[in-house]
Amino acid sequence: MIDAAGLRVMRAIADEGSFTSAAASLGYSQPAISQMVRRLEQRVGTPLVDRVGRTVRLTEAGHALARHAGTVLAALDAAEEEVAALAGLRAGRVRLSAFPSASATLVPKALALVRDRFPGVSMTFTEAEPPESLAALRAGECDLAVAFTYAGTDVARGEEDLDIFVTRHLLDDEVLVALPTDHALASLEEPVPLRALADAAWIAGCPRCRGHLLDLAGRAGFTPAVSFETEDYVAVQGLVAAGLGVALIPDLIARTAFNPDVVIRPVVPASRREIVAVTTADLQHVPAVAAALEALTDVAGSPDLLPTFPAVAADRVDSEAVLDYHL
Amino acid sequence: MIDAAGLRVMRAIADEGSFTSAAASLGYSQPAISQMVRRLEQRVGTPLVDRVGRTVRLTEAGHALARHAGTVLAALDAAEEEVAALAGLRAGRVRLSAFPSASATLVPKALALVRDRFPGVSMTFTEAEPPESLAALRAGECDLAVAFTYAGTDVARGEEDLDIFVTRHLLDDEVLVALPTDHALASLEEPVPLRALADAAWIAGCPRCRGHLLDLAGRAGFTPAVSFETEDYVAVQGLVAAGLGVALIPDLIARTAFNPDVVIRPVVPASRREIVAVTTADLQHVPAVAAALEALTDVAGSPDLLPTFPAVAADRVDSEAVLDYHL
DNA sequence: GGGCAACCATAATGCAGCGTTATAGGCCAG
DNA sequence: CTGGCCTATAACGCTGCATTATGGTTGCCC
Known part of the structure; x- marks a missing residue:
């Protein structure tokens, strides 16, 4: 249901404060973030961001995802690093x-x-x-x-x-x-x-x-x-x-x-x-x-x-x- | 690079011991697992399973992924549970x-x-x-x-x-x-x-x-x-x-x-x-x-x-x- | 030793996720 | 009130990822 990409996006939004700069920091275009968030929202069934005026703010659920993103992505990185070490002959x-x-x-x-x-x-x-x-x-x-x-x-x-x-x-x-x-x-x-x-x-x-x-x-x-x-x-x-x-x-x-x-x-x-x-x-x-x-x-x-x-x-x-x- | 679905698959293979039963346990068809593993392998750059005879065995890298899968998926589940609680009015x-x-x-x-x-x-x-x-x-x-x-x-x-x-x-x-x-x-x-x-x-x-x-x-x-x-x-x-x-x-x-x-x-x-x-x-x-x-x-x-x-x-x-x- | 069952691989195919660019619309400041 | 900075939407294309169907081995068992 929730995937790592979604968490990465939520974290970037939390860190950057806007879709546009989150997109920049992830190397995406702005609409990519926009519809990514929308997809996520309709998957989890609750809004994740509150767009008021020209600013976006995370909702409670959005904050929850951004908070969990750290844990999940760190674990993912550890996994990647381990296989990368095996693939790069630094381990094995x-x-x-x-x-x-x-x-x-x-x-x-x-x-x-x-x-x-x-x-x-x-x-x-x-x-x-x-x-x-x-x-x-x-x-x-x-x-x-x-x-x-x-x-x-x-x-x-x-x-x-x-x-x-x-x-x-x-x-x-x-x-x-x-x-x-x-x-x-x-x-x-x-x-x-x-x-x-x-x-x-x-x-x-x-x-x-x-x-x-x-x-x-x-x-x-x-x-x-x-x-x-x-x-x-x-x-x-x-x-x-x-x-x-x-x-x-x-x-x-x-x-x-x-x-x-x-x-x-x-x-x-x-x-x-x-x-x-x-x-x-x-x-x-x-x-x-x-x-x-x-x-x-x-x-x-x-x-x-x-x-x-x-x-x-x-x-x-x-x-x-x-x-x-x-x- | 590595996504949660891939980890889920590797864990299922480790648990079940074969592509076929891993597919069954995940609700996928067998070829889905087969090509999922192949995609993963060419992404990480090293074989993840050793197919000898009609049995498959995880390689070192495969075991590494299967092992990390627990951590990552647990964290993901926690995130999902939290937003599900918010969406289901059990929290908020x-x-x-x-x-x-x-x-x-x-x-x-x-x-x-x-x-x-x-x-x-x-x-x-x-x-x-x-x-x-x-x-x-x-x-x-x-x-x-x-x-x-x-x-x-x-x-x-x-x-x-x-x-x-x-x-x-x-x-x-x-x-x-x-x-x-x-x-x-x-x-x-x-x-x-x-x-x-x-x-x-x-x-x-x-x-x-x-x-x-x-x-x-x-x-x-x-x-x-x-x-x-x-x-x-x-x-x-x-x-x-x-x-x-x-x-x-x-x-x-x-x-x-x-x-x-x-x-x-x-x-x-x-x-x-x-x-x-x-x-x-x-x-x-x-x-x-x-x-x-x-x-x-x-x-x-x-x-x-x-x-x-x-x-x-x-x-x-x-x-x-x-x-x-x-x- | 031959047939059968189990298992994985491959091919062909379809759909949908997910990215892009282009464009529109709204808010806020100078 | 206009220009800049946001986000949303539309249109489009690609690729990931699933499916079914089929084929090739392996290995067991009679």
Whole structure:
């Protein structure tokens, strides 16, 4: 019945003392005020102003509205200010979920970038494997997920329907092979043929990575003998270092969890997992989410922020260089 | 930018959990909500809802608006309630101004009537002669004035331009003559001819009444010798009773300030003053003012509430009857 | 796995709120 | 009595905002 515009007008009339100057102060024309008041009056059913001579005076009801206008408009302004802060990146919260190996590199850099660019935006972070993070996204428990999908495999798509989400490519993470330093193929100049490891004992990572291993090996014509399974890639490399087997290991993880007793080598056929940021069609337009997305993209795309660790033989890596790669 | 309708919609969505039921709870159709939200979103520049699957969830900005909606709408409701109370006569204040002889009869009855009919409406009363009460009306210091004007005379119009006001006839107050009980004409059956008092000593009331006396006497062909002037009609009658002169005295006053030693008689040529309620074109539509106006009209028109005191010779008046006329 | 129910989006349409300019009318002062 | 300063009204146009009708998904349930 009564709207904010009407209250604004009544307040302006009370403050200015005339329709004309109220109109000027609000940026309206004089007749606009005149008929605005008339409309209001016939809505509330009682005169709001008393026009006597060439002056206008508020009636009791008019004064009531002018008085309430302050409260209402202040509350409205507060609401506007709050959303304006959210829209202007002076406030906001992004709940990010990422898988473990991203949490060590990509995510911290991106969090720092967002914090530097938009101090008012706060980010919370939860570590979760892609299926869980996507479920959280769907359930509205997080706004942005960093997930990965093995290119050419339907591993990810089988578990969660990515179509309902919006994905942004961050980087291609090449899948390498981890060998004990004393392994016969450890000093091979060329990439290691996967088939050459057909008879090796295999150590598998997370379930989805295991799926990828089986898929890849199947294409290479063999079924790997999986001796150990663990989601902890530090453990994986420990097992490899102890000579208990070989493992496929993504580049990003190799850089993160570096073990000097392990040799990381490229492998043929080459394969990669695609690391993506995932959000919803709506959330991608929320400024804070967009800013986080941007920061992730920047980190993933900038060699300075996230240096590409060349897949090198262990003997070409010294501790100092490794330290550089740890954040 | 943000209006109350938008907030109402956001709150409904937050409460109901879907556009469809929010629409139902607000009495809108579903598409109305849909495009309302879209409009709001493009106004504030950030998504307000996250549509994932067939459910909608509020974003941070959406929650902010929904949260503020309570405050804003509560304040708006308070404003509406206040004007509704004024419009519905559950509240309101009428500042009434009336001339002295009306304050004794008309006004108290009318005030009581308003109080009985609309207990929420309060009335304040100020005694003032017509010129002053009309000035107060013009200055916005009162809402309703009870004034009088001598019919056929421009006395009132000369002093204040009644055209800018709205007047309502209340009653015609016949002008009578007050004579000492032992006056030669006191027992005349017929109305007293004014000319017969051409040589009498005259006592004049208020300035405007004095003007009326001069006007009337002028038409009757004489100039009255005014011995005394006082605005107090009790004093006027006291002077008459003491045999110090005769006086013109309006019926209403005669009834109010009854003096047993004075005879009140009709006079020819007859004349009357018109008692009117005056307000402004706008104020007459303010419910409380209209109610007061109505009450005044009712009192003036109802013999029960304001009995007509017949102009009788003193010998036909006994104290008991007189007491009846005093309210 | 297929159909059905629920939910949101879009299109097309109509009305009314709400602004504009132009003009008229009334009050008050010099 | 005239000029300036008010407000009111008229005529007009636009845009907001509602409607109905329809389509596309999603997700549940048999």
